[in-house]
Amino acid sequence: MKRLVGLVVIILFILAFSLLLVVAGGSIVPGREVRGLARVYLNTSYNPWSPYFTVNSPESVTSVVWDYRGLDTVFETMVFYLAIIGSIALARGYRKYIPAKLDYSKLGLSVIVKTVTRITAPLIIIVAASIALHGHLTPGGGFQGGATGAVAPLLILIIFSQYYLIRRGVRKESMLIVRSLGLTGIGITAIAVFLAGLVAGVHAYVLQNQAKATAPVSAPAYIDNQLISGTLWFFNIFEFFAVLAGFTIVLLLLTIPERAYQGGGGE
């Protein structure tokens, strides 16, 4: 009976999707023109001739992420943190287990792998930072940079063991502080232009980047003739640190040695 129900469900699914393909077949194939909304985004993301609509960022994707739909991204960041907080809550009650005698050179994988990791891990961090810092100019941004940078602690955790990383100061607590600082930075950047508007006594919006016709304050688009696209650059930096630290926390929790769980309860 149960198998029959499953079969019926699968057949119905296939039939429904076939119907959908037939009905919506014409619109699945993308056209030679993009939608009107996309035209607006592409036209205004870097446009010196319409100063009240532009974001001053040649990267349209980052403009959408942190300017046109900035509030969406703030909420997505919230979902990300809820997942991290859930992991931390699940890991409560484990005891610290550090063996009395620790020979760090004997932990982890072979010398060859360790040497290669010593070379590649800093390079990964550099690439990640470059992805995050140039997020408003080239493909990339805070999310991508953070996810790339989290590969380095993952490599070190597996190849050098967890104790190596903890001895270097990358603990759950310190990463929590970095993560909270990044989150605070995102919050401050979101309301910075609004506060500036309050001080100046003019209209301004939360998550505003460049000046609008009704709100004449804006975050600086250029610093020392370098394009930083107002709040986009700060958002990318803070998001980079927050995502990197958040992933590092979960990876640290995942690699807690089994022995720390035995008996359970208490620090």
Place this chain on the structure above:
Amino acid sequence: MDTATYFLYILVSSMVMNLALALYGIFYKPHLTKKIISLTILGDTANAFALIIGYRLWPGEITPSRPPILVGWTHLNKTMLQQYVSTAVDPLPQALVLTAVVIGLAVTLFLVFLALQIYRHYGTLDVREIRRLRG
């Protein structure tokens, strides 16, 4: 039907198949790890769908569609901007997908950790066994 449309139909059909397989894995595989793997396949398929919606066929016979990044903004003139708007793909689905990928990674890590804790608690990852044990 031209070649591009033909291949797009094949792509979309195979992705619908992928979706069906992922749903089958989530509902019918008893092992939690396999459920999580199916969930990642489901998420990636949904992301690929979003990207296809945002794609744009080549605007001309020899002018390819380009990524939504303005090249040469330091010496921009109106012709370049016009050309950019008429060739770049839709940036909105890409923006939605990029956050969805990172959040998907975080949620997957959370689920893996949850499965690990379930294994430590019950000694099994089979949902039928876990249901029978009742805490």
